[in-house]
Amino acid sequence: MKSISLYEEKGSVLNKIAPESKILYIVAALVIPYLIGSRWVSLGFIIASILLLLSAKVIRKTVPILGVSGFVLITVLLIQGLFRAGNVTPILSLGPVVFYKEGVNFALGIVINVLNILLSFCVLILTTKPSDMIENFVRKGFSPRFGYVFISIFQIIPQMTETMATITDAQRSRGMETEGNLFIRVKAFIPLISPVVMSSLINTKERALALEVRGFNSTIQKTFLNDEKKIPADKWIQLGMVVAIVAAIVFRIVLVVMYFM
Amino acid sequence: MARIEIEHLKYQYPATTKLALDDISFSVEPGEFIGIIGKNESGKSTLCQAIAGLVPNFYKGSYGGKVMVGEIEVKTVEVNEMCKTVGIVFQNPFNQVTGSKLTVYEEISFGLENMGIPKVEMIKRIDEAMELLDIIKYKDRNPFDLSGGQMQRMAIASIIAMQPEVIILDEPTSQLDPQGREEVFQAVQKLSKKGITIIMVEHNMEKIAQYSDRVVLLNDTKLVAIDTPQKIFSRDDLDSFGVEAPVFTKICRGLHLKNEETGCYPVTLEEASRLFQRLVKEESHNE
Numbered sequence A: 001m002k003s004i005s006l007y008e009e010k011g012s013v014l015n016k017i018a019p020e021s022k023i024l025y026i027v028a029a030l031v032i033p034y035l036i037g038s039r040w041v042s043l044g045f046i047i048a049s050i051l052l053l054l055s056a057k058v059i060r061k062t063v064p065i066l067g068v069s070g071f072v073l074i075t076v077l078l079i080q081g082l083f084r085a086g087n088v089t090p091i092l093s094l095g096p097v098v099f100y101k102e103g104v105n106f107a108l109g110i111v112i113n114v115l116n117i118l119l120s121f122c123v124l125i126l127t128t129k130p131s132d133m134i135e136n137f138v139r140k141g142f143s144p145r146f147g148y149v150f151i152s153i154f155q156i157i158p159q160m161t162e163t164m165a166t167i168t169d170a171q172r173s174r175g176m177e178t179e180g181n182l183f184i185r186v187k188a189f190i191p192l193i194s195p196v197v198m199s200s201l202i203n204t205k206e207r208a209l210a211l212e213v214r215g216f217n218s219t220i221q222k223t224f225l226n227d228e229k230k231i232p233a234d235k236w237i238q239l240g241m242v243v244a245i246v247a248a249i250v251f252r253i254v255l256v257v258m259y260f261m
Numbered sequence B: 001m002a003r004i005e006i007e008h009l010k011y012q013y014p015a016t017t018k019l020a021l022d023d024i025s026f027s028v029e030p031g032e033f034i035g036i037i038g039k040n041e042s043g044k045s046t047l048c049q050a051i052a053g054l055v056p057n058f059y060k061g062s063y064g065g066k067v068m069v070g071e072i073e074v075k076t077v078e079v080n081e082m083c084k085t086v087g088i089v090f091q092n093p094f095n096q097v098t099g100s101k102l103t104v105y106e107e108i109s110f111g112l113e114n115m116g117i118p119k120v121e122m123i124k125r126i127d128e129a130m131e132l133l134d135i136i137k138y139k140d141r142n143p144f145d146l147s148g149g150q151m152q153r154m155a156i157a158s159i160i161a162m163q164p165e166v167i168i169l170d171e172p173t174s175q176l177d178p179q180g181r182e183e184v185f186q187a188v189q190k191l192s193k194k195g196i197t198i199i200m201v202e203h204n205m206e207k208i209a210q211y212s213d214r215v216v217l218l219n220d221t222k223l224v225a226i227d228t229p230q231k232i233f234s235r236d237d238l239d240s241f242g243v244e245a246p247v248f249t250k251i252c253r254g255l256h257l258k259n260e261e262t263g264c265y266p267v268t269l270e271e272a273s274r275l276f277q278r279l280v281k282e283e284s285h286n287e
């Protein structure tokens, strides 16, 4: 069964630590470089993320993610390097094509930021079971109903895609053209809408009933089959992250104060 | 164990102009296996949901009369409380998968978590339910990766783990292949042997005849009769309710062969063949 969750259990430390620790890591990786205002800090976090992903044996799963964004980033690099307003210092010329320092520099900033964001999110997403993360939130007082919606989306969307595929197959076997130019595709899509929408409406009602009779709306304090995902070190990891973020904030304030003095 | 008592139950879904149940009264003894039959739209599902409390507490609508399960008046109790006493399994196994659990084992825990059952007790109940429904081998599978029959047994296990005294099954096999059907029937029979009250809507009359202690015949939102399968299937007016008798009953009816003790036509293969054997014996005596 396909799932849109990218998580895979590898028995690594990152699989075992609390999802909250990894979320705090993302916050740190995004906020600290901004507060300090240095590209090198972002670069440091990128290296840290790569090392974490290596230790969790999931670095290969970042390839498709980086592949897609890599294409966009290269385009940014090319366009900014060639055409950015304020380009004055040439660094590389290939015949009539000239790359300028200012544009490349600006684009590199974007590239580093994007990579930092992507990789730090990968640290969370590739090593965390969605239900573990949500369950930890529910334990901390987050609504179980919202929790359910978030978790079930991971399974129900692929299921709906499958229904869609089944209906498409059925329509095709009845002679409906579903491939070809945009017009043909749109035309083929219209008769799909009603069965898909109808079947999901009916399914939604039935699923609501089925959940109801399993105590979904119960107001009793919920219990959990799975133990809370955390290790003793989580306390220290989270404390470390918070201290680092606070230190960065203090650094920023000091910087601003010094500037005005 | 809980006795079910239904008195003058009337019900109309919201935004409709016609009753879905019209003055239904009957009672069910603890441990009985009750089959519910009747043509489309006769009110079978509505009746099931009225015993589970979904009617009226989920749908709202107008409601009259009274449904008691043991000491509980169904209407006055919320669905998430009622489900501890009456469990209900629906037609489509796929729609009963919560979608929030990654394994069959975890899926069964869903209701128990909501009920606040402590972890140790939860594990015990899940293991028992899986054993009973014979799905231990799929323990670690993704719930969506099961066959229809396996999925439906998982749905039943999820309900059984909540330890209700009554289990209602609304056409649990109608969307399954023949093998899946057989699996589910076997499972339901096992539950019945354990003393759980079973109420089952089913279109296969052979199965209804084979398993039911008594059969509820509904027609056009009204109760026609509640009686033994023999009595129900021997009715001369059966056709007028859009219900077909089991094949053995039809054959015996064609041959005018009634069971003298009950005054009814046989409804199962065993019963019919016993009757034939006795006739053959008598015949050879006479010669």
Ligand SMILES: Nc1ncnc2c1ncn2[C@@H]1O[C@H](COP(=O)(O)OP(=O)(O)OP(=O)(O)O)[C@@H](O)[C@H]1O
Pocket (backbone or CB within 6 Å): B013, B014, B016, B019, B020, B038, B039, B040, B041, B042, B043, B044, B045, B046, B047
């Ligand atoms: N959710 C609903 N809202 C409004 N009316 C409903 C709803 N469900 C059923 N009804 C109506 O109530 C009546 C009884 O329907 P019910 O589903 O109980 O019959 P059934 O015997 O289970 O039929 P089937 O064999 O098709 O499952 C029908 O007239 C039906 O149209």
Ligand SMILES: [Mg+2]
Pocket (backbone or CB within 6 Å): B044, B045, B046, B170
């Ligand atoms: Mg029905």
